[in-house]
Amino acid sequence: MKESRSYKVFKVCNAIILLFIVFITLYPFLNVVAQSFSSESYINSGKVNLIPRGFNIDTYKTVTKDAMFWTNYKNTVVYSVVGTAISMFLTTIFAYALSKKRLLGRKFLTMFAVFTMFFNGGLIPNYVLINSLGFGNSIWAIVIPGAISIYNMLIMKSFFENMPEELEEAAAIDGLNTYGMLFRIVLPLSKAVIATMVLFYAVGHWNSWFPAFLYLDQKELFPVTIYLRNMIAGATGVTSAGATSADNLTQISANIKSVTMVLTILPILTIYPFVQRYFVTGIMLGSVKQ
Structure with a gap:
């Protein structure tokens, strides 16, 4: 036309x-x-816009030579992988259970979960609880308290509710139990929403810094976001590492923030293109009635 x-x-x-x-x-x-x-x-002098001026990689060399940066980087990878795995497991089984109309107390459990989106115990009670459980200065203080995002759970719940019931009825006739239906029928058909939730949780864990700031005292356990936070707050321990002259110190202090941010965000930029095609599909399938 x-x-x-x-x-x-x-x-x-x-x-x-x-x-x-x-x-x-x-x-x-x-x-x-x-x-x-x-x-x-x-x-x-404020002359840098979109193109580097006076090309210089001294700060990159200094940061990448700092052992603490790589230790914190490794911690972030571990926290993100373990936290995402735990979050996906708990969110998936919770959402799948709530998607079944035959579940006893389904409405109460849903309302109870939604209630936690708007109200919580507060900062000090949470801090006391985490330490009383023995989670202080451990990975569990990072990955357990926020393991389930109710927003993500509701998206997955809506997605599971929209799946044809005939699929599970046929599976039940073939002898599959509830777990068999979930792992052999439902999850293979839920790749889009699963990829979306993995992205949400992974980015959330990667960018998280406040729980580590609150519950961790040892620098060796910090994620790289705390390293970045310390740079922005004016910490100078890393800026002096590897600096051999006053000129190097001046150069490092000028762009340490931007260098650290670039190094921190690179993994997310690398992974995102591979899951981006599932992103819109997963959100729409989980929120729009078919």
Whole structure:
């Protein structure tokens, strides 16, 4: 069909608006990347925008030579993998159980779960509870307290509710029990929503810093986000590591924040393209009635 002039004008305007939105979205990140490769004189004078000025990688060398940075980086990977695995297991079985109308007390359990989205015990009671359980200075203080996101659970619950009941009825006739239905029928058909939830949880654990700041006292247990937080707060222990002159110290202090942010976000940028195609599908399938 031949496109009308008004439709062509609409497409041009739509493309311009979307390009503008993309630009203003990417600009802060590209600016941080440019600053991480720029020299301190250009950074301090505010001349760095999208292109590095006075190309310099001294700070990258200094940070990557710091053993504590890699220790915290490894901690973040461990916390993210273990935390995501625990969260996915608990969220999946909870959502699957609540999706069954025959479950006794289903409405009460759903209301109880939703209640926790709006009310909690408070910071001090949570701190006392975690330490009384013996979770202080351990991985469990990071991965257990927020293991289930009620928002994510409700999305998965809605997704499971929209699956045809005939599938499970046929599986029951073939002799499968509840666990067999879940692991052999339901989960293989739920790849989109599972990939979406894995992304949500992984990014959440990767970016999390406050639980570690609250419950961990040993630097060897900190995630890399605490390392970044200390840099932003003005910590100088790492900036002096590997610095051999006053010029190096000045350079490092000028772009240590941008360098650390770039190194921290790289894994997420690497993984995201592989799960992005499931993202919209998983959200829509879990929230829209079929």
